[in-house]
Amino acid sequence: MIYQTFTLDNGLRVVHNCEPTRAMVAINLLYNVGSRDESRGLTGIAHLFEHLMFGGSANVPDYSKAIEAAGGNDNAWTSNDFTNFYTQVPAHNVETAFWAESDRMLALSFDPHVLRVQRRVVIEEFKQQCLNQPYGDLMHGLRRAAYAADHPYSWPVIGIDPDHIARVTEDDVRRWFYSHYAPNNAVLAVCGNISAERTLELAEKWFAPIPAREIAPRLLPDPGFPTSDVRVEMSGNVPSTMIVKAIPMAPHGTPDYYVADTITDLLANGQSSRYVRRLIHGPEPIFAGAEASIIGSEHEGLMLLMAQMADESPQAIEKAEQMLLDEARRLALPGEVSEYELQRSFNRFEFTFESSMTNYLDRAQQLATSVMHGSDINSRVDLQRRTTLDDVCRVADRMFNHTANVTLLYRPEK
Secondary structure (H helix, E strand, C coil), X not given: CCCEEEECCCCCEEEEEECCCCCEEEEEEEECCCHHHCECCECCHHHHHHHHCCCCECCCCCHXXXXXXXXXXXXXXXXXXXXXXXXXXEHHHHHHHHHHHHHHHHCECCCHHHHHHHHHHHHHHHHHHHHCCCCCCXXXXXXHHHCCCCCHHHCCCCCCCHHHHHCCXXXXXXXXXXXXXXXXXXXXXXEECCCHHHHHHHHXXXXXXXXXXXXXXXXXXXXXXXXXXXXXXXXXXXXXXXXEEEEEECCCCCHHHHHHHXXXXXXXXCCCCHHHHHHHCCCCCCEEEEEEEEECCCCCEEEEEEEEECCCCHHHHHHHHHHHHHHXXXXXXXXXXXXXXXHHHHHHHHHHHHHHCCCHHHXXXXXXXXXXXXXXXXXXXXXXXXXXXXXXXXXXXXXXXXXXXXXXXXXXXX
């Protein structure tokens, strides 16, 4: 992929990719702030701020209304590590997106009414997602058990408790904005039917006048993973028992991160994966489902091995828990994984990645993330393909045989 990067005097990094066959342009602004920048006493503010950024700014009373009037649409997401805003507009109205996006970086309105409304919206979202949905509070229990209490990964992005959101003040909002929402803490990605020259011209016109700001230092404690196995149980209005095993894994961008990603693919991606063939369709009819995934984080993340039970007997649950781990441990045996199986995993990853790159909005988000990481998006597939059979054995042995894990059993209420 051909792309260009620029850095404005105020520190804003701009990345551009031209797709002249498109009628649209995607503007993606990624801020280097997420729930990892919160304190345990005030969680969920990063996610709340995602909502507040649509509540108007100095010259744009209603962001989404301005974008819709230009024939576009917009949305956003928040993670533990980043907050991302994206907009799509027709190419001939692209300056509207630059103007509106830059204005809320320049001067959010801080309207008390907007804060009151969005607090209620986020609290209702918390209730719907975490309190009124099966397994909705699972990540609260899992993260609490897997990370030290003072580490911001020990709570989910939505926060620990809706009372935290209810306590957010106007002063909190101002402090969060001016210490995180700044050109020198963001990456602007522009993809679609727009030239590099026009992109730089509009970035200079609308973003360059915004001053750089002092970014709050990020003081992350040691993750404090458990040194011995931990077992916790939860219960709720759920249809069946869910087993989750969480194992610490390497941070994003490190070689072993890509190995861990490959391991979960070998275990659970597709009908030919090991969990599907040997657990779900295996000789023991106790699994309703089984999967493996990673929570890829900028700091130490988690690999999750999960199973949904078809048999609720204590003996079946005990057996399923052991089978989840035993199947993963097989990957540590020399010769267990064939070169064909590994290459199939790489091919699947490459197909998925390259397919996503055909969408100019997905491409903008991937470019923004790559620039934030200081990496080259064109090397992403190669980084995955560098994993060897020896790497799979080594990392699987370390993670499944020599690393403490957290087991969470989420049972139906009796």
